[in-house]
Amino acid sequence: MTRAGFCDSKPLLDLHKKADERRAPLRTWSNACGPKDRWQPVEVEESRMAPVKMEPERRWERRLSAQTSEGIIMGFNEDSLMHTAADGCVEESVFLYPHGLQGIHSLQALVPSLLRHEVETALEKLDLAWDRVFAWDMFLDMMRTQTRNSLPNADLPRHFTDSTRSVLVDWLIQVHEMMHFQEETLYLAVHLLNRSLRQIKVTTVNLQLLGMVCLFLAAKKEECLLPEVSGLCYLMDHTYTSHQLLRMERKILLGLKFDLSYCPPLHFLLLLASIARSSAKVVWMARYLLELSLLEGQCVVFLPVQLAGAALCMSRQVLQDPLTPEGEAAWCLASSVHVGSETALLRIMHILASAAGKAHNRETCATFIKFSSPETMHVSRHPGLKNTAALLGICT
Amino acid sequence: MAHGTSLQYEPVAEIGGGAYGTVYKARDTESGQFVALKSVRVQTDQNGLPISTVREVALLKRLEQFDHPNVVRLMDVCAIQRSDQETKVTLVFEHVDQDLKTYLERAPAAGLAPGRIKDLMRQLMCGLAFLHSNRVMHRDLKPENILVTSQGQVKLADFGLARIYSCHMALTPVVVTLWYRPPEVLLQSSYATPVDIWSTGCIFAEMFRRKPLLCGESEVDQLGKIFQVIGLPPEDEWPTDVTLSRKHFPSLLPRPITDFVPEINEKGAQLLLKMLTFDPLKRISALNALEHSYFQDEEPLT
Missing domain, CATH: 1.10.472.10 (Cyclin-like)
Known part of the structure; x- marks a missing residue:
């Protein structure tokens, strides 16, 4: 199975930018959390800052063998899971590299337990994790799965322009608001629309139907109360029959291979x-x-x-x-x-x-x-x- | 794939009637690989494909992205409209020839080596921890849906299907085995991921015994069999939301687990008891089980 790793699809770093700009958050972090006088701006070679070519990660190996692998976005190494929130390795890892942060792509090496603790607390507070035990795993999953949620390019199929798309999205935003759906549903709907537009052959005439069915499917995934199909047809001035709508539903599900997961x-x-x-x-x-x-x-x-x-x-x-x-x-x-x-x-x-x-x-x-x-x-x-x-x- | 399963997948044999419908072994004509086809007919009303089906299949697809070594691969999904009222959803899984039941039957007369059992259990627990951390419970774990490849790799199968099928159960006469059911399910109390830990505990014991641990013939009989092993739980552990009273069962004291599983070592017995704990909240979790000292020391695989 091919993975839509973001490294292959688009440059993460614009190498024409000044090195200072790229490092900004790292430096501010260091200023705030580390001893200021130790920080020396480092001239980092361009090549070193380039994203590391990443293998599809097999996170599960950690339980079979304790091997470390290159993490996905900012180098979350799996062995960070072995640390508990209380082990004071934050200071340690900063002091281990007093000459700046050359070559450390891994956030884990920088802020292992502090970030973990904050993420766990936040996910719990937001009620996004069902159990704190799984919160960090869940965050790592979010970081990992989101890489499948961006598209390789912004090209739309012929006949469609960005402005047609935004008119459709704007209309979906209105329908979504009228239905009192959750916000996640809107983000999922637009994501499904973006993918469907590229996966499914659809005529301009059916564009509105496509958008509506994406919202309908998003609601099936996220909402407790589902609108009636007849109601949706009414909102489209009965331009399409409910039969057409359900046929489009099957077409999209098959086109997207039932893959409705999205990390909003x-x-x-x-x-x-x-x-x-x-x-x-x-x-x-x-x-x-x-x-x-x-x-x-x-x-x-x-x-x-x-x-x-x-x-x-x-x-x-x-x-x-x-x-x-x-x-x-x-x-x-x-x-x-x-x-x-x-x-x-x-x-x-x-x-x-x-x-x-x-x-x-x-x-x-x-x-x-x-x-x-x-x-x-x-x-x-x-x-x-x-x-x-x-x-x-x-x-x- | 949109043309339907019949073109790409050529049925080879019927494998098992399955509680939820027939399962076919088929050959993928494109890759030559063998696959297992599981179909479910869902009623489509005026609102299209039922929410439960959409969600469950999407969940299986999502889990698939993780490529977990102890979970059976979902290779494809297709939906064919049969009529206005019915859509057939077919899930195409990788095919593994052997399940744990046959694996145990084919084991040498002396039984499985303790190290082999430990290895199988560790893989089983890894798979479960993965499912549980993704909020998926299996609900129907038994040796028949734990697959073992010829390299000894464990793969969980049929997880999540219980929910897809449960809405359509009325269509097929279902015979589900009670032997791996935890007390909270038998008592029809609320349940969550600990159900799978109970079932895994029963399977753990079975790996040593090479026959099931608790073979009840009805819900009440199964509960009786459970209490003969773990003893009747104290009054305060008995769930309050159930109709069946604790007084219904004789007062029994727990018996040493080694009476039932004599070959198990001390740490294994400790872990087994933590899995066969009456109160689901006190039962060990899959993640914690993996940390248990039983898994710390290695034993020879043969």
């Missing part, structure tokens, strides 16, 4: 925000930005964790919350999850900045309206988002 960027966002102790407003702003990413066809190539990280990062910069040492330390720990994908984050932030800048006067403004309500703290109307140029400025 929203979960990563909530996880990161929880680790970073972000304020409610920062979280709402990030959720808004993240939802805007659904409308952007170019975003399909990024990993969910990168989309979430970029949205949160930008939200913090727009809102400019007062900085505290604890807040900074927490943020550094949260952003350590992204070590190695700083360039991707910057690219996403650029996309989000231009999307947010024009969101209010676009045709597709369901998300803008949704996030202008008092319940969402009016984040989409925040003056900081008005000026695209200034927004782009914070992203560079």
Whole structure:
């Protein structure tokens, strides 16, 4: 079976960027958590920062043999599981490498138990893990499975353009809101749509049907209460019969081989925000930005964790919350999850900045309206988002 | 695949009637490999494929991505519409010739080497820990659906199917063995992943005995057989949400497990008792079982 490893499909690091930029979160982490005077900026060779070619990982070998393998995104080595949250190896591993962090791609070597502890607490608090015992395993699964959730490229089949796609997504956002579905359902629906558009031959005439069935399938996966098929046909002005809808359902299930698993960027966002102790407003702003990413066809190539990280990062910069040492330390720990994908984050932030800048006067403004309500703290109307140029400025 | 199973998979033989319908051994005409075909007919109403089927098959597909060595491969899924009311969903699994039942039957007269049993158990527990950490319970573990390859690799089969099929059970007369059922299921109390640990405990004992540990003929009889081994649990452990009263059973004291499994060593016996614990909350978990000292020291495989 071929794996859609992100390393093969797209460059994680833009080698033209300055080395400083790529290292940013690492350095801030070190400043916050390690002794400052020990930190020496290191000139890292370009080649060393390039992502390591990764083998499809077999995590389960750890129980059969205690071998370490190259981790997926930031080098989570499986032997980190052997450590308990209490063993003080954080300091140890930092001091073991006093000459900077050359060649350490592995986050595990840096923040093994602290991050683990924070992740477990956050997942438990968010009710995303059913049992704390499995929380860390679950996080590793999230990190691993998400690599299957990004697409190799942003190309759409002929006849379809990014703007047709965003009109359809905007409509799905409205239907989704009307149905009072959970947010996960929306993210899954758009993910299924992105994959279906590439897997299934569909005419422009049936595009709306395809979108609706993706939402319907997402609801079957995520929701307790399911809408009636006849109701869905009504929402489409009876352009299609329920028979057509069910035929499309089978077609999509077969096209996607029943693979409906998805690790929504929203979960990563909530996880990161929880680790970073972000304020409610920062979280709402990030959720808004993240939802805007659904409308952007170019975003399909990024990993969910990168989309979430970029949205949160930008939200913090727009809102400019007062900085505290604890807040900074927490943020550094949260952003350590992204070590190695700083360039991707910057690219996403650029996309989000231009999307947010024009969101209010676009045709597709369901998300803008949704996030202008008092319940969402009016984040989409925040003056900081008005000026695209200034927004782009914070992203560079 | 969209053209249906009949073209790509050529049935070779019927393997086992299975509780949930016929299972076929078939040849994949594209790769030449043997596969096991398991089909279920699901009723499609006006809302299409039932939620339970969509979710369970999606879950199996997701588990497949992990490529776990102790879980049987799901190679393909197809759905063919039979009529407006019925869709046939076929799951295509890798085919393994031998299950644990035959493996035990074919074991030499002297029985399996203790090291071999330990190796099988460790693999079994790895597979279970994997399923459980993904919120999947097997619910119907027995020697027949634990596969053993010719290299001695254990692969769990039929997990998750219980839920896909349970909605459609009415269609087939189901005979399910009670011998591996934990007390909470027999008592119709609520249950979760510990059910599989109980079943694995029964199988652990069976590997030494080469015959089942607890062969009850009805739910109540099975419970009686269980209490003859582990003793009648104290009143405070008896679940409150069940109709069957504790008074229904004679007051029995636990007997040494070595009375039933004489060949087991001390650490093995400790682990077995932790698996055959009445209270599911006190029963050992798969992850903890793997850490048990029984698995720490190696013994020869032959």
